[in-house]
Amino acid sequence: MSAATLTASSTEANMRRMSPTREALRRLVKHRSAQIGMVILGFMVLIAIFAPLIAPYDPYARQLGAKRRSAPCIHLLGCPADQPQHIFGIDSNSRDLFSRVLFGSRLSLQVGFATITFAILIGGLIGALSAYAGGWVDNILMRSMDVLMAFPSLLLAIAIVAVLGTGLINALLAIGIVSIPRYARLVRSTVLQVRDLEYVQASRALGAGGLHVLFLRILPNAITPLIVQGTLGIAGAIIDAAALSFLGLGAEPPRPEWGLMLGEEKNSVFNAPHLVFFPGLAIMLTVLSFNLLGDGLRDALDPRLRGSNA
Amino acid sequence: MVLSLLLAACQPQATAPAEPTAAPTTAPEPTKAPEPTKAPEATPTEAAPAYEPMKVEAPSCDYGGEFKSIEAVDELTVKFTLCYPDPAFLSKVAFNVFSIADKDYLDQMGGDSVKMSDNPNGTGPYKVASWTRGDNVTFEANPDYWGEKAKEKTVIFRWSEQSAQRLLELQSGNVDGIDNPAPEDFETIQNDSTLALYPRDPLNIFYVGFNVDLPPFNNEKVRQAFAQAIDRQRIVDEYLPVGSIVANVFVPPALKPGYSNTPAYYSYNKDAAKALLTEAGFDFNQEVTLSFRNVVRSYLATPDKVAQEIQAQLAEIGVKVKLEEVESTAFIDATSAGEKAFYLLGWGADYPDATNFYDYHFANDANKQFGTLFPDIADPIRAAAKIADPAERQKLYDQANAALKEHVPMIPISHAVSAIAFKAGEEGVAASPLNNEKFGVISNGTGKIVWMQNGEPAALWCSDETDGETLRACLQVWEPLYDYKVGSVEVEPALAESYTVNADATEWVFKLRPGVKFHNGAALDANDVVATFVSQWDAKDPNHKGRTGTFEYFGAFFGKFLNGE
Numbered sequence: 001m002s003a004a005t006l007t008a009s010s011t012e013a014n015m016r017r018m019s020p021t022r023e024a025l026r027r028l029v030k031h032r033s034a035q036i037g038m039v040i041l042g043f044m045v046l047i048a049i050f051a052p053l054i055a056p057y058d059p060y061a062r063q064l065g066a067k068r069r070s071a072p073c074i075h076l077l078g079c080p081a082d083q084p085q086h087i088f089g090i091d092s093n094s095r096d097l098f099s100r101v102l103f104g105s106r107l108s109l110q111v112g113f114a115t116i117t118f119a120i121l122i123g124g125l126i127g128a129l130s131a132y133a134g135g136w137v138d139n140i141l142m143r144s145m146d147v148l149m150a151f152p153s154l155l156l157a158i159a160i161v162a163v164l165g166t167g168l169i170n171a172l173l174a175i176g177i178v179s180i181p182r183y184a185r186l187v188r189s190t191v192l193q194v195r196d197l198e199y200v201q202a203s204r205a206l207g208a209g210g211l212h213v214l215f216l217r218i219l220p221n222a223i224t225p226l227i228v229q230g231t232l233g234i235a236g237a238i239i240d241a242a243a244l245s246f247l248g249l250g251a252e253p254p255r256p257e258w259g260l261m262l263g264e265e266k267n268s269v270f271n272a273p274h275l276v277f278f279p280g281l282a283i284m285l286t287v288l289s290f291n292l293l294g295d296g297l298r299d300a301l302d303p304r305l306r307g308s309n310a
Numbered sequence: 311m312v313l314s315l316l317l318a319a320c321q322p323q324a325t326a327p328a329e330p331t332a333a334p335t336t337a338p339e340p341t342k343a344p345e346p347t348k349a350p351e352a353t354p355t356e357a358a359p360a361y362e363p364m365k366v367e368a369p370s371c372d373y374g375g376e377f378k379s380i381e382a383v384d385e386l387t388v389k390f391t392l393c394y395p396d397p398a399f400l401s402k403v404a405f406n407v408f409s410i411a412d413k414d415y416l417d418q419m420g421g422d423s424v425k426m427s428d429n430p431n432g433t434g435p436y437k438v439a440s441w442t443r444g445d446n447v448t449f450e451a452n453p454d455y456w457g458e459k460a461k462e463k464t465v466i467f468r469w470s471e472q473s474a475q476r477l478l479e480l481q482s483g484n485v486d487g488i489d490n491p492a493p494e495d496f497e498t499i500q501n502d503s504t505l506a507l508y509p510r511d512p513l514n515i516f517y518v519g520f521n522v523d524l525p526p527f528n529n530e531k532v533r534q535a536f537a538q539a540i541d542r543q544r545i546v547d548e549y550l551p552v553g554s555i556v557a558n559v560f561v562p563p564a565l566k567p568g569y570s571n572t573p574a575y576y577s578y579n580k581d582a583a584k585a586l587l588t589e590a591g592f593d594f595n596q597e598v599t600l601s602f603r604n605v606v607r608s609y610l611a612t613p614d615k616v617a618q619e620i621q622a623q624l625a626e627i628g629v630k631v632k633l634e635e636v637e638s639t640a641f642i643d644a645t646s647a648g649e650k651a652f653y654l655l656g657w658g659a660d661y662p663d664a665t666n667f668y669d670y671h672f673a674n675d676a677n678k679q680f681g682t683l684f685p686d687i688a689d690p691i692r693a694a695a696k697i698a699d700p701a702e703r704q705k706l707y708d709q710a711n712a713a714l715k716e717h718v719p720m721i722p723i724s725h726a727v728s729a730i731a732f733k734a735g736e737e738g739v740a741a742s743p744l745n746n747e748k749f750g751v752i753s754n755g756t757g758k759i760v761w762m763q764n765g766e767p768a769a770l771w772c773s774d775e776t777d778g779e780t781l782r783a784c785l786q787v788w789e790p791l792y793d794y795k796v797g798s799v800e801v802e803p804a805l806a807e808s809y810t811v812n813a814d815a816t817e818w819v820f821k822l823r824p825g826v827k828f829h830n831g832a833a834l835d836a837n838d839v840v841a842t843f844v845s846q847w848d849a850k851d852p853n854h855k856g857r858t859g860t861f862e863y864f865g866a867f868f869g870k871f872l873n874g875e
Contacts, residue, residue: 062622068548069494093618094548248604253618253633264614267474271494 027300034296040289048105055099056085059256062094069272089274092265093254100256101278107257108286111172111241112234118176119237120230123183124222130184131191132214142188145181153178154243161249168257171250175240179233186229190222224301231297235290242283258283361385364840366848366872368393374870378816380843382836386822388791388806390843395815397698400792401661404801406746406781407772407863409788412828413841421845421853426771430829432788433805435460435750437829438770447767449749449786456826461738461753466760467767467783473606476762480505480731486754487732487739489747489763490606493551499731506734508741509553512725513799514609515560515667516656518620519720523681524651526598531590533718537576539583539627540620542723549616550726557722559711561667564799567694567704568664570711575722584627597630602654603641606764608728608745608778609656617654648678655679658778659744660863662799664707665695670866672710672719680719687713698815740797745778746785751796773846774856776863787829791820791839805834849874 242259251257367379371393772784845853
């Protein structure tokens, strides 16, 4: 095959893909729930990036003058000006809760992206290999994915953490591992659908090797569903990570992780509710933003709509 | 009827007792003659065969324990002969691990705590009606109790680890009383006119322990530096309930002899600590692990928060600390096996004597939690336990405390107040400094008291138990020879009416209370006392079974077992 045809065909492909992409983006921006999701998420991302600038205090530093577990003190809302301002109050170890919640956004977002990227990479590879190879390879890989899926995901994550030992990295690995099957199946089904289509056969007839066909001709078809599933998956991963930390299996104190903050203060629900309210609210907002965005993406990237456009 | 039962049982040919259902737990089996002591109370003299007093004696005192012999002198007199003087003996036997069980019952159950928990047979004001594992234990009043009968017919024990849940149950009226409300909730309870808070005196110690054999804490200077780097006053002020005090030595001030005012403990000094660490060649790049268990105990309600506080305090002088939360039982096993180098732990008094604090920790070869024992700490402690004169004992304890300060096997942090909370208006409620609340004296007029504590009892026969949640349940059902007065650390007669002791505190003779009956109707006699103690003391006794078989408290109080390895 000559280099010229390759470039020509790929630019052609690009041009063909450009318009649906732009079309999808346009639909996404117009989508109401996606708009809300993007606004919240953008806000969270900004907070995460600029946390050291926004946070009034070091999230690890004890505020020696402040009373432990004291309620929020906001000057605008009538808190005496001679008291230092603590927007979210003081936590059980005399630290500024606001700063901790801000820094928590870094962890949670990182956790979400890292685990899902991990799961998509591994899961995608397994799914593609499985579908492309077929036969006993397919059988073995998919049955093991079935086994993974048969476990309640949080329970499996707990079991994995129990084996690896507690810690944020191990919790990430655990959540990543339990998320793999979803992506493996998704990619496999896409590959199976496309594998025998004419353009793939044509590519093969032109002498393209197996990997070339798989990665350049087939897998691009899986990107859209993966984006949708991945965005929703991030929300799940953040919740799972918070749950593991809540149970004391994830992040270790004194790290400002939202789930851990909730877990440490579960006995404060009645006597110092702000200690659980703000971290809980932060988790809720972040997860909500990913869910809304995921919904919007699904509508915008609906393969049927795209199919009709093409 | 009972007489006929007995007569039937006495004849080997008899096929069955006249009324097999009459006394289910004690119905003598027709195939074997009943023990002489099982004579029912109705016919104490005429039907009972001759009383055969038991006596168990150690061949010599070389086996390493405290008891020389335990002997039933007559039916209602029991005599303990000790290998060395023990001025705290009465306080020790008043601890409810040494409650008395019926000999025949003990034989029947083989001393197995699990079996005995299914069918407890004590002498106390309450009997066990049911134990629904994982949910509740229900006690009902013993109508034949020898003393003042229980005020309310039923007592129910429930449990929850979460202090918020316990408080919620109390506020909503589902329970009458709760154990260990969170210190943050003290104010809420005090401000609520429908609730009442009963603080417990601080008869405990919370400390930071070191294993002096494990690096980097095998360097005495490092330990001394840590002692100066931890702001104990701040921990007490910020994390403990009002009324808690900073510890100067390992025992609380109430225990005299034992407590020492001087020398004053290291004061908080970050710079000195840092300089000392540098001098000791401490590697500031390493991460030291601070282990703790996250359970509420009377000496410390919030271990995880205090662990983080210590972590933050040490971070200020550049020491990196990693926190390691360990499951409660595993943590205790690991520390006492000497596996943890740096940990948070505490101790609540079992009986109000300094020996209960010092001996178990610093003069106990079986306890490896601090690593190798220091002779200049252990020797005065051992010597003090065998002297009756308070002034002499105090001198020895002063020596031990000075050595404890120098070697720093642990940093004493605090003596903490804890509390129980009840609905207002329930009469007779009293918090026990020993965490041993009795429910027979409480009245609320409803016929039922519901109590919610931190955890489920592990058993309902406590000879082989150490957990306060378990001991409190046993306390309602079983009784020792002497017992602690309600809400106090003073002892009063219980199953024994009186005692006499010789001048050097090596011979203790107890006169048992006549007419005391076990829940199954059997009468208490001196053989029951001997059998109960021997089942713990003698490792070869068929009833030496318990639950785990370690009989930790017996070992801690009375040294080695007879016929042990």
